[in-house]
Amino acid sequence: MIERKFVQQNMKEFQIQEYVEKNLSKVGHSQTKLKKTPLGEKIIITAFRPGLIVGKGGAAIKKLTKVLKVQFGLENPQVEIEEVNNPNLDVKIVAERIANSLERFGSNRFKGVMHKTLAEVMSAGALGVEILLAGKIPGARAKSWRVYDGYLKKCGDVAIVGVKTAKTEARLKSGIIGIQVRIMPPDVFLPDSITIKEEAPPLEQAKPEQLKLGKNVGEKKSEEKKEDKPKRARKPRVKQEKPPEEQKEEQSKEQKEKPSEGV
Numbered sequence: 001m002i003e004r005k006f007v008q009q010n011m012k013e014f015q016i017q018e019y020v021e022k023n024l025s026k027v028g029h030s031q032t033k034l035k036k037t038p039l040g041e042k043i044i045i046t047a048f049r050p051g052l053i054v055g056k057g058g059a060a061i062k063k064l065t066k067v068l069k070v071q072f073g074l075e076n077p078q079v080e081i082e083e084v085n086n087p088n089l090d091v092k093i094v095a096e097r098i099a100n101s102l103e104r105f106g107s108n109r110f111k112g113v114m115h116k117t118l119a120e121v122m123s124a125g126a127l128g129v130e131i132l133l134a135g136k137i138p139g140a141r142a143k144s145w146r147v148y149d150g151y152l153k154k155c156g157d158v159a160i161v162g163v164k165t166a167k168t169e170a171r172l173k174s175g176i177i178g179i180q181v182r183i184m185p186p187d188v189f190l191p192d193s194i195t196i197k198e199e200a201p202p203l204e205q206a207k208p209e210q211l212k213l214g215k216n217v218g219e220k221k222s223e224e225k226k227e228d229k230p231k232r233a234r235k236p237r238v239k240q241e242k243p244p245e246e247q248k249e250e251q252s253k254e255q256k257e258k259p260s261e262g263v
Helices: 002-023 050-054 056-071 091-105 107-123 157-161 208-228 244-257
Strands: 029-037 040-047 077-083 128-135 143-150 164-171 176-184
Touching: 002 029, 002 040, 002 056, 029 091, 040 050, 050 056, 050 077, 056 077, 091 107, 091 164, 091 176, 107 128, 107 143
Parallel strands: 040 077
Antiparallel strands: 029 040, 128 143, 128 176, 164 176
């Protein structure tokens, strides 16, 4: 019984996502999430142009809320809209943009559309991009065209989890053209990425300017230490006076030692 509830909940979420993608095809729709809250169900729609989802005076969002309540049996649906920060790194928006330009300009300019999109995604900071087109372009025979740039993982866990993939289609007079976009964003952690740290040069190889700076710093520190020490006050020296008898004896000795002046 519990497993059936989980399956039914996932099926309902998938159906809501499919309905929103079909009805919001030209608003830059990225993803739709369904969350349960105490007040009811919360539907979070991430798109590049949130103003088109709301509509004039909120008419489009009211219509969407009514359809979710009647068609999918949601008790109190609350629609919340979020804006995409960088649309050039979102695979669904990029694939939708290629489909809209092909439907607008036709299949004659498909190479220019592919290369322009490739340059925009790489300038946004992506590590790698791959765009695949399959269908009757440019002639009556079906062909597949592939354009790629950067570094893109094709196998391993990174190719499944790290690389984002989106598929869509463009409806032309000549037929349907399938579009597949794969982007490896810049925040992907690669297990084979290695960073080498630079070691500090030894004193022998150090520049003379660095050594001079080190000496100046040492001299300044020694001066600061000397200034910090309190200076001791010197005591005044007091001359000891000799007794009068010794003074008389010294004077008599000095007179004897003096040479006698000639007449």
